[in-house]
Amino acid sequence: MRYNICFTKAVASGNDFIIIDDRSGELGARSLDYPEIARDLCRRRLSIGADGLLVLEDSDKAAFRMRVINPDGSEVDMCANGIRCSAYYAANTGWGEDLTIETGAGILNATVSGNAVKVKMSDPRDIRLKINLGIGPSMVTAHYINTGVPHVVHFVNDLEGYEVKRIGRKIREHTLFAPEGTNADFITDTGANSASVRTYERGVEDETLACGTGVVASAVIMGLLGYASSPVKIRTRSGDMLTVHYRMSGGKVTDVYLEGTASIVCEGKV
Numbered sequence: 001m002r003y004n005i006c007f008t009k010a011v012a013s014g015n016d017f018i019i020i021d022d023r024s025g026e027l028g029a030r031s032l033d034y035p036e037i038a039r040d041l042c043r044r045r046l047s048i049g050a051d052g053l054l055v056l057e058d059s060d061k062a063a064f065r066m067r068v069i070n071p072d073g074s075e076v077d078m079c080a081n082g083i084r085c086s087a088y089y090a091a092n093t094g095w096g097e098d099l100t101i102e103t104g105a106g107i108l109n110a111t112v113s114g115n116a117v118k119v120k121m122s123d124p125r126d127i128r129l130k131i132n133l134g135i136g137p138s139m140v141t142a143h144y145i146n147t148g149v150p151h152v153v154h155f156v157n158d159l160e161g162y163e164v165k166r167i168g169r170k171i172r173e174h175t176l177f178a179p180e181g182t183n184a185d186f187i188t189d190t191g192a193n194s195a196s197v198r199t200y201e202r203g204v205e206d207e208t209l210a211c212g213t214g215v216v217a218s219a220v221i222m223g224l225l226g227y228a229s230s231p232v233k234i235r236t237r238s239g240d241m242l243t244v245h246y247r248m249s250g251g252k253v254t255d256v257y258l259e260g261t262a263s264i265v266c267e268g269k270v
Helices: 034-041 080-092 164-172 212-224
Strands: 006-012 015-022 053-057 064-069 098-103 106-113 116-120 125-135 138-146 150-155 183-191 194-201 206-208 232-235 241-249 252-261 263-269
Touching: 006 080, 015 034, 015 080, 034 053, 034 064, 053 080, 064 080, 080 098, 080 106, 080 116, 080 212, 080 252, 080 263, 125 150, 125 164, 125 212, 138 212, 150 164, 150 212, 164 183, 164 194, 164 206, 183 212, 194 212, 212 232, 212 241, 212 252
Parallel strands: 015 053, 064 098, 150 183, 194 232
Antiparallel strands: 006 015, 006 263, 053 064, 098 106, 106 116, 116 252, 125 138, 138 150, 183 194, 194 206, 232 241, 241 252
């Protein structure tokens, strides 16, 4: 389809996004169907291809508002790698390097230095540790946390050989997390304050090369279980290493930051 829209494609740790800049409000006046646009443009091999569509709009509360639309057309409150891409785009467009960004999860702060972006996340909530989940004939121990969007974290021994897509989809659709569902993160502790993670993302309905909120969820759960302390380095499926900083006191987690690099891939018009 032809939309007559300019776009920028950006990537953070293998998580790629199509950015549409509508701070002027011109596109909003056209009443565009962004869910349909996301379903069209995010298709791999058949279109631009991306893990999501980011629509940047004017905000009376922050430098700009970021909307996140998944490839299936669903809109979610937050995407940490998405906000890193948006902040990097904004800094390179001249909007500033210290930015406030309005999201469905609240107003977040991002600092851009070169290609490095550090984002102050919302405080994690709805934490439930050591949940027994029935997955077919098996029972797995998992941990639930909301880091802007919901995540279930499950520790595994063989991360490379684990059936992330099959088990991830079962966790994502588990009745315990209905009706919205959850993202699923599979993590292996790799040493002092470090780990590797693979993530099945709802809305994408597949494993992605990285998930920022999933990285934060994994690092915080490691801290709550006593396996690590801040800062925690998490290696994503893309091979990129992200760093998570946080404060922990009496089981409460605050001052959470996600730090990593972002880049612009291309610009175009559809």
